[in-house]
Amino acid sequence: MTLRIYFSAPAADWPEYGPHLTSAFAEAGIAAELSPELGDPAKVDYIVYAPNPDLTDFTPFTRCKAVLSLWAGVERIVTDPTLTQPLCRMVDPGMTESMVEYVTGHVLRHHLGMDTHILGKDGVWRHDSKPPLARERPVAMLGLGQLGQACAASLRALRFPVLGWSRTAKDIAGVECHAGESGLRAVLSRAQIAVLLMPLTEGTRDLMNADRLALMPKGAVIVNPGRGPLIDDAALLAALDSGQIGHATLDVFRTEPLPPDHRFWSHPRVTVTPHIAADTKAVTATRVIAENIRRAEAAEPLLHLVDRQRGY
Structure with missing residues (x-):
């Protein structure tokens, strides 16, 4: 037939x-x-x-x-x-590979402080900008579906401690798994880098609001290749302005393409990539x-x- x-x-x-x-x-x-x-x-x-x-x-x-x-x-x-x-x-599978490459690349970029040396071509010898070892830098993986688990495995292979969070409890080898509101707060309070890979539902919309951004260690980094509305834009900008969040690498946005006059484009602590993490x-x-x-x-x-x- x-x-x-x-x-x-x-x-x-x-x-x-x-x-x-x-x-x-x-x-x-x-x-x-x-x-x-x-x-x-x-x-x-x-x-x-x-x-x-x-x-x-x-x-x-x-x-x-x-x-x-x-x-x-x-x-x-x-x-x-x-x-x-x-x-x-x-x-x-192809999209998963691409996402692993994007997440791993940007986590390493922020972990190693690569921007300091790539952008700081001003004759200053910044010998004091050496990073810790990966095993000393906890990374939160918010979302433990296919993409989140694959990215977590890549980071674990580099010896980053991965703190996983999902809406329902999971047990994943090598990942310290948490669930629910108390679990989210526990993960964010320790994460120096947070990667957002949750699906967009009414339960995850604006997940990263002012309260939850404030839980993170001062100067922490956000990497969002998941969905734009997972983050409250105004709360993130305020946290970036205050230094509570040290940098945000964003691949997805509430409105795409991102409007030319949006503050994300000009903010010195924001990297905008045009939804290219994982087609x-x-x-x-x-x-x-x-x-x-x-x-x-x-x-x-x-x-x-x-x-x-x-x-x-």
Whole structure:
């Protein structure tokens, strides 16, 4: 049987994803008619999805067996009341590798104080700016999903003590795991660097507010490649102005692209990167999509199925 698969994503994505999906389906033995053109929604078996204005009502897709997201975050779709089909988020091995590289690179940058020497080309011999050993620098990993665990493992391999926090309790080898509000406060009070990799839900929005930023050791560093609204922008700017937070490296923002007049651009203690930490990689993500379709057709459990109550 030939499956009808609708590619519902921004038009600019089709030239890259179309060939990789076709190849991935062939490798998985899936006979598929793949198209970015909708046709009759009642005949669609699966939707490969990224947020776009062409699809906001899933009601007509009466035969659709699953919506397979190309994005790790599903906050733009998970609350859609018309979405009754199973929803799977993207956990892409290529994206995980990219995130590990970004997080490890920026943690090392701040740990080693590299900016002091890269930017301080003024003839001053700053011999007193030597860093401690990694094992003396606790790093908080806020969010212990696939990305958080992979980044924690990389940092642990460099001997950083990793203090992990998640909304529900976890047990991860080599990571000191905490959960709940008391656990968050305990982690932040010790973390000299905090990495934010939680999903965006109503429970994590503005997680890093003035109260929680004040818990961190003075001069601590924030690295946020997760979601922009995890941080209260005004509270972060105030903490940076006072020196409570020594630096913030931010890859994600409430409004993207970040408006040119936003204070983050000009603040001397902020590094802005333009949402480049970890894009979905078509060559690896399409294999995840193909595997989930194979599983659905074989009546096997879907990978990365979203829990609608938790929002991820």
